[in-house]
Amino acid sequence: MIKAEHISKSYVSAGHAPVKALDDVSFSVSDGELFGLIGPDGSGKTTMFRILVTLILADKGVASVNGMDVVKDYEKIRNSVGYMPGRFSVYQDLTVNENINFFASLFGVDKEESMPLIEDIYGSLRPFGNRLAGALSGGMKQKLALCCALIHKPDVLFLDEPTTGVDPVSRKEFWQMLRNLRSNGITIMVSTPYMDEADMCDKIALMQKGMILALDTTENLISQMGNQVWGVSGNNMYKLLCDVRSYRGTLRCYPFGNSHHVFFNSQEPDISDFGNYLWGCGNENVKIERLEPCIEDCYLYITDGRRI
Amino acid sequence: MEQRVIEAEHIVKKFGNFAAVDDISFYVEKGEIFGFLGANGAGKTTAMRMFCGLSRPSSGKGMVAGLDIWSASEKIKSRIGYMSQKFSLYSDLTVGENIRLFGGIYGLDEERMKKSGDMLLKKLDMYGEKDVLVKSLPLGWKQKLAFSVSVIHDPEIVFLDEPTGGVDPVARRQFWELIYEAAGRGITVFVTTHYMDEAEYCDRVSIMVAGKIVALDTPANLKKSYGVNAMNDVFTIIARNAGRNE
Amino acid sequence: MGMKKFISLVGKENRHILRDRWTMAILLIMPVVQILLFGFAISTKIRNIRVEIITEKRSEALNRFVSKLDANDYFIFKGYLNESSDIDSEFRKDKADMILHIKGNLDNMSGDPLQNIEVIADASNPSMAASEQLYSLKLIRSFFDRGMKKAGKKGGIHVKFLYNPQLDSAYNFVPGIMGLILMMICAMMTSISIVKEKETGTMELLLVSPTTPLNLILAKMVPYFMISCINLATIMLLSVYLLGVPVSGSLIWLCVVSVLYIFLALAIGLLVSTVMDSQLSAMLLSVAGLILPTILLSGMVFPIENSPAILQWLSCLVPARWYISAVRKLMIEGLSVRFAIMEISVLAGMALVVVSISLKNFKNRLA
Numbered sequence: 001m002i003k004a005e006h007i008s009k010s011y012v013s014a015g016h017a018p019v020k021a022l023d024d025v026s027f028s029v030s031d032g033e034l035f036g037l038i039g040p041d042g043s044g045k046t047t048m049f050r051i052l053v054t055l056i057l058a059d060k061g062v063a064s065v066n067g068m069d070v071v072k073d074y075e076k077i078r079n080s081v082g083y084m085p086g087r088f089s090v091y092q093d094l095t096v097n098e099n100i101n102f103f104a105s106l107f108g109v110d111k112e113e114s115m116p117l118i119e120d121i122y123g124s125l126r127p128f129g130n131r132l133a134g135a136l137s138g139g140m141k142q143k144l145a146l147c148c149a150l151i152h153k154p155d156v157l158f159l160d161e162p163t164t165g166v167d168p169v170s171r172k173e174f175w176q177m178l179r180n181l182r183s184n185g186i187t188i189m190v191s192t193p194y195m196d197e198a199d200m201c202d203k204i205a206l207m208q209k210g211m212i213l214a215l216d217t218t219e220n221l222i223s224q225m226g227n228q229v230w231g232v233s234g235n236n237m238y239k240l241l242c243d244v245r246s247y248r249g250t251l252r253c254y255p256f257g258n259s260h261h262v263f264f265n266s267q268e269p270d271i272s273d274f275g276n277y278l279w280g281c282g283n284e285n286v287k288i289e290r291l292e293p294c295i296e297d298c299y300l301y302i303t304d305g306r307r308i
Numbered sequence: 309m310e311q312r313v314i315e316a317e318h319i320v321k322k323f324g325n326f327a328a329v330d331d332i333s334f335y336v337e338k339g340e341i342f343g344f345l346g347a348n349g350a351g352k353t354t355a356m357r358m359f360c361g362l363s364r365p366s367s368g369k370g371m372v373a374g375l376d377i378w379s380a381s382e383k384i385k386s387r388i389g390y391m392s393q394k395f396s397l398y399s400d401l402t403v404g405e406n407i408r409l410f411g412g413i414y415g416l417d418e419e420r421m422k423k424s425g426d427m428l429l430k431k432l433d434m435y436g437e438k439d440v441l442v443k444s445l446p447l448g449w450k451q452k453l454a455f456s457v458s459v460i461h462d463p464e465i466v467f468l469d470e471p472t473g474g475v476d477p478v479a480r481r482q483f484w485e486l487i488y489e490a491a492g493r494g495i496t497v498f499v500t501t502h503y504m505d506e507a508e509y510c511d512r513v514s515i516m517v518a519g520k521i522v523a524l525d526t527p528a529n530l531k532k533s534y535g536v537n538a539m540n541d542v543f544t545i546i547a548r549n550a551g552r553n554e
Numbered sequence: 555m556g557m558k559k560f561i562s563l564v565g566k567e568n569r570h571i572l573r574d575r576w577t578m579a580i581l582l583i584m585p586v587v588q589i590l591l592f593g594f595a596i597s598t599k600i601r602n603i604r605v606e607i608i609t610e611k612r613s614e615a616l617n618r619f620v621s622k623l624d625a626n627d628y629f630i631f632k633g634y635l636n637e638s639s640d641i642d643s644e645f646r647k648d649k650a651d652m653i654l655h656i657k658g659n660l661d662n663m664s665g666d667p668l669q670n671i672e673v674i675a676d677a678s679n680p681s682m683a684a685s686e687q688l689y690s691l692k693l694i695r696s697f698f699d700r701g702m703k704k705a706g707k708k709g710g711i712h713v714k715f716l717y718n719p720q721l722d723s724a725y726n727f728v729p730g731i732m733g734l735i736l737m738m739i740c741a742m743m744t745s746i747s748i749v750k751e752k753e754t755g756t757m758e759l760l761l762v763s764p765t766t767p768l769n770l771i772l773a774k775m776v777p778y779f780m781i782s783c784i785n786l787a788t789i790m791l792l793s794v795y796l797l798g799v800p801v802s803g804s805l806i807w808l809c810v811v812s813v814l815y816i817f818l819a820l821a822i823g824l825l826v827s828t829v830m831d832s833q834l835s836a837m838l839l840s841v842a843g844l845i846l847p848t849i850l851l852s853g854m855v856f857p858i859e860n861s862p863a864i865l866q867w868l869s870c871l872v873p874a875r876w877y878i879s880a881v882r883k884l885m886i887e888g889l890s891v892r893f894a895i896m897e898i899s900v901l902a903g904m905a906l907v908v909v910s911i912s913l914k915n916f917k918n919r920l921a
Contacts, residue, residue, distance in 0.1 A: 040476025041447045053762045055920045074918075075764075083762040089755035093573045094566065105562035106763050138348040148759070164474060167347035168504055168540060169547040193474045194503075196540075208476070237509070238488040254481045257505035257538065258527065299477050 002029040002052060002156065002189060007061035009047050009210075021047040022058070023210040029189055029203070034182045037191040038198050038295070039207030045191035046086060047210075049160045052189070053083045065156055079107075082154035086161045088141040092134030096125055096144055099133055100151060107152035117184065118147045121177055139170030146177070157181065159190040163197065175200040195296035206299055213302045218295055225293040225301065228267060231259035234278070234286040243281040247274060254300055259287075261297060311338040312371075313465055313496045314359060319368035321354050328354040329365070330519030336512075338464075341487060341497045343507050343527075346516030347547055352500050353469060355516070359498070360467055361385045373464040386415070389458035389495075392469035396454030399443035403434060406442055407457060414461035428456045448479025452486060459490050466490065468499040472506065484509050504540035515543065517550040559765060563773035570747070571777050581743070585735045585785045589792045592727040601628055603686050606650040608635045611659055619697055628689045645676045652676070652686050728793045729881035730854030732812070733874035735789070736782050737819050737848050742840035744778050744823030749836040752827075758920065767918050775820045782816045802888030811884065811898060815877040818905040822873070825912035848874040876900045 007025045010018040022044045029035040037045045050056045052063055054074035063070045068077050090099050100122075104111040115122070121143050128136065133144055142162055149157060159178075163171040175197060182188055182202075190201070198204045198218055206214040206221075214221055232253075234240040241260055244253040249270070251263040264274075271288055278286045314336035321329040329351045336342045346352045357363045359372050361381035370377040373387040397406045407428065411421040429435045432452055442450060451471055459466050468487075472480045484506065491497050499510070507513050507527060514524040523530060523546060527539050534542045571578055605623060609616060612634075624631040632650055635641075644650050655672035673690050677683035748771075751757040760770055786809075793799040801808065822844065830836040849855060851865060852874035858866055869875045880897035883889045891898075 040479070041474040043476070050758075050920060053758075055758055055761060057919065078762050079764045081762065083759065085755050085758045087755050089759055091566070091570070091756060092754070093570055098566075098569065102562055102566050103759075103763075106559060106760070106765060108559060108764065165348075165502070167502060167547070168543055169347060172544065193476070195477055238485075238492060241485070241488070254478075255484055255509060256481075257508040258531075296477050300481075303476070303478055 001031050001067075002035070002063075002065050002187065004028070004048070004052070004063040005061055007048070007051060007058045007063060009044075009051065009056070009058050009060075020210050022051075025061075025210070025212055027205055027212060027215055029187060031187055032182060032185050034178060034188045034190070034200070034202045036198055036201035036204040037189070037207055038193075038195060038201075038204050038299070039191075040193050042209075043207040044210040045207060046160055048207075049083075049085075049158055049189075049191065053081060053158055054078060080154060080156070082149040082152070082157040084145050084149040084157075084159045084162055086164065088138075088145045090133045090141065090145050090148060093132060095130050095132055096136070097129040099144060100147055103148040103151045109152045111151065114151050114153050117153055117181075118150050120180055121150070122147050138166045139173075142166055142170065142174060143177075146174075150181070154186070156187045157189070159188065161191050161193065163192055163194060171197070195299055196294070198295040204295070206295075206302065208303055214298065221295065221298050222293050225298055226267075227290055227293070228263055229291045229293040229297050230262045230264070230269075230271075231256070231289050231291045232262055232278070232286065233259040235284045239281075240278065240283050240286070243278055243283060246281075247277050249274060252300075256296075259291075261291065261300075263301065312336065313338050313373055314342075314498065315369075315371040316359075317369040319355070319358065319365045319370055321351075321358060321363070322366040327519050329358070331368070332516075332519075332521045334514055334521060334524055336465075336496055336498060338496055339491055339494050340512065341491050341499065341510045343510030343513035344498060344500045344516070345507055345513055345543065346500075350516040351519040352516055356467055356469060356498070356500065360388060360390055387464050389461070389463040389466035390469075391451075391454050391458040391466070391471055393451075393471060393473040394469075396471075397442045397450065397457065400441065402439050402441055403429075403445070403453060404438040406453070407460070410457045411460055414463075416461060424460050428460060432456060446479070448475045448483070451475055452479065452483055455483065455486055455490075459495055462493070463495065465496040465498060468497065470500055470502060472501060472503060480506075504538065504543055507539040507543070513539070515546050517546060522546055522550070556769075560769055560773060563765065563769060564776045567747070567773055567777045571781075581739055581781055582784065582788075584738075585731065585789050586792065588731050588735065589728075589789060589797070592731065593792075593797045603629050603652055603689065604632045604650045605629050605690075606632050606635050606644060606653045608637060608639065608641075608653060608655045610637060610657070613659055615659075616656065622697055623693060626693060629693070641674060650676075651682075652690060654690065725799055725886050727854065728789065728797070728799050729878040729885065730852065730874075732786065732789050732881060733815070733852055733854065733878045734845070734848050735785055736812070736816055736877075737822075737844055737874055738840075739782050739785065740778055740816055740819030741823035741826065741844050742837065743781075744774055744820055745826035745830065745836045745840055746833050747774055747778075748824065748827035749830055749833050752831055753833060761918060761920070767916050768913070771824055771913075771916065775824075778820065778823075779816060782819075786812050786816075799886070801885050803884040803886075804891060807891045807894070808881065808884045811877065811880045811894065811901070814898065814901050814905065815873065818873055818901055818908060821905055821908040821912055825908055825915065828912055828915040828917075847872045851875060852878050854878060870900075873901060873904055876904075 005026050007022050008020070009022040010020050012018045025044070025048065037048060039045055047056070051058050052065060052070060054070050054077050057071060065077050065081060070077060091102070094102065100111060104114070125140065125143055125147065128140065133141060136144065146159070146162065149159070163174055166174070171194070178188055178190065179200065201218065203217050204221070205212045232240065232244055237255070237260070241253060241255060244250055244260055244262055249264050249266065251265050253260050253262045275286060275288055312335045316335070317333050319329060319332050320327060332355065344352055344356065358365050358370065358377060361372070361377065361384035364378065364381065372384050375384050375387070377384065398409065401409065404425070407425045408421065411425065416424065429438060432449070434449070434453065437445065442453070445453070455468070455471060472483055475483065480503070487497050487499070487509070501507065510527065512524065512526050513530065514521045516522070523542070525533070530542050531537060531539065534545055536542055536545070607620065620631055623629050635644070635653070641653055644653065653674040655674060657670045657672070671694060673687055675683040675686045751760065790801065794801060826836055826839055830839055851858070851869040851872045853869070854874070858869050858875065861869070876897040880894040880901070883894045883897070884891065
């Protein structure tokens, strides 16, 4: 289990005001949970990971991993957790097998013993065992990095932005692998800038500017939103966006894939009046419907209005 | 008939025996937002580099902004804007210095530079940040600024290579509003992205698999013909069908 | 168990180096090229000194002198000039490197011959002019010594060059090249290879693992240590068998000093890597802070004794200065190790200081 209490961390660089990377962050992850830190670049996700895997020290606050303190017991933590930093940090000039063998001997484990655990992931890499890691595609590199992080059968796995820059299909596969690992009893903490991946986590923390904006299960976060999100679509989407925003009952409106998502000032907006207004502005084929909100709606709802 | 600003006919780009771009043909109309999608390594970046005049095809014909990509690649560069996720602005220069630098590169005169620069800062609500180093801006701002700078010379086409990677949801939407606004001014937008919701914002999208364009239509038609509700599903089906052989 | 991990770390480092064929090739070939360059390209120039002679009278003795001169490896006789000839223009037109002005008759020369022979050399390259002058004086003396002996006269002043009887520049530059190459490979390459792991993010992975930083560092040093030893052997073999520079002192002590120097250089590389975060800055710091001082301040190219006091003082901080001086004593002068104790203790002291600073500096966390 992972625990962080009131963690703060600032970076000081000469000639600049100190940058607050983390500002009083607290959360906990139960055993066997798949926990997601969701937030854009620069929201403090990487700093949080580095503190938990003992790579940097927090300015304030305490944290522990499986009961081991990240400052006092750093050597024990390093021996027992799996960590995959951003950017798929494997050795580009070593082959797939050489990378795996190296990390196996680094942790002093027999590769074969870990095979059942990584078989699912390693399977698709096997044909490329003798290929240099640098020559692999993004999705393959990501799998290799995950194999290396799992080679010593850790109880806790830290994955910092494992899906960034990977195409949507590979991303989906990757999350499936994480779900399988979780069912093996491994506690997983993962970060991502992609909001749609939040649905795959048991519990998430929405982060921004070093703070946790919301911390709960995705279902709870979404149900807290109620049913106040409406979708609007029409022929000329950009004109429609401007017109929706100019409607007096509109609180906020965002482009959202194939429709615009609208939040109204009142809980029970007068939709027929809204429709007439849009029609009157000259929009054609206007379709308005109540939507099930998603995590990205939550994020937009919580964060907008602040200057980011 | 609409004016075509990009036309590609049977373009092939080979590296040795490997065809990174394997016989693609399509066109883009003026003022269109054209989404250029595909998995990693499908050949998007290679194709984009040819249209920007950075490399030449192995065979095939292509026109960009009415200019031939074989004979006029240098002229093409002055008629287009380009921005990518990796490089867009000089992070160790200030906002104002970057605007002046790129304005100068694109050949704006002093008066126009001042006017466009002021307009740009006003539009982005960044007057206060004029003397701030670009590296200290949040990523979302940086990318919005980079886009605005890449269209400061009113190019005919702007090429955007994964412009919103890692940008937060709010800034990502503001970014797309800038794109809409530019398209409204008649600037053609050619964009690649990994966010499938962004594919929905495009007028038309093409999907590349292993160097070939396997689908090209409006998002609505693509969703209809694959019988799904979202571009994400279209993309997944296409990628699965392609067998994903590496 | 610990040993096995260490071996796998070393194995990984070896692979990195072996995979990077170009760097590997450069590291192994560089000493050879430098030895050849300094040994031949630079000394052939000194060898073929073009000489012209101004004389009033051609005599039998002069003919003998000229044929002896021409037969010598160092000189090429280009011809005679008149007394009225324009010496300046001969040099300007690059017809000669040196002109001998012989006054009077060589056949019946009285007193010191050098008083009657003027050596005019093009000193636009001062070190070359100095060598030319030395060579010619030696030749003239040996010619007249023999002539005088024949005539039953007592010999003149005898010039003898100690340690380096042929005045070969090889003797000077071999220790210099050793100092330079070992510093380059050990310090520069180690620092770059450590910083590279920081840059690519793999350092994070290594830190979050059961390895200790000490293991990590030692494993990085092993392959460069080996390459350095290979280079050391290459340089010594080439200089002994190709350039004919003998190892006149104790080979064992020479190796001991070299290993000490290699160790110091590796530690400096480590120190650089703890300060720098990018490969480029590590390389610049190595070149500006280590390689240039090694070339300029170690006595390899410019004799330290002639520099201003402040530079002499600064040169004491350059490890290569002490190493080169020790190698000169042990290898060329053939002195016993007692005479190099100063150098050895300075190097050992430096190693101790640098190792402790860099181990203290090497963080087992990031930033």
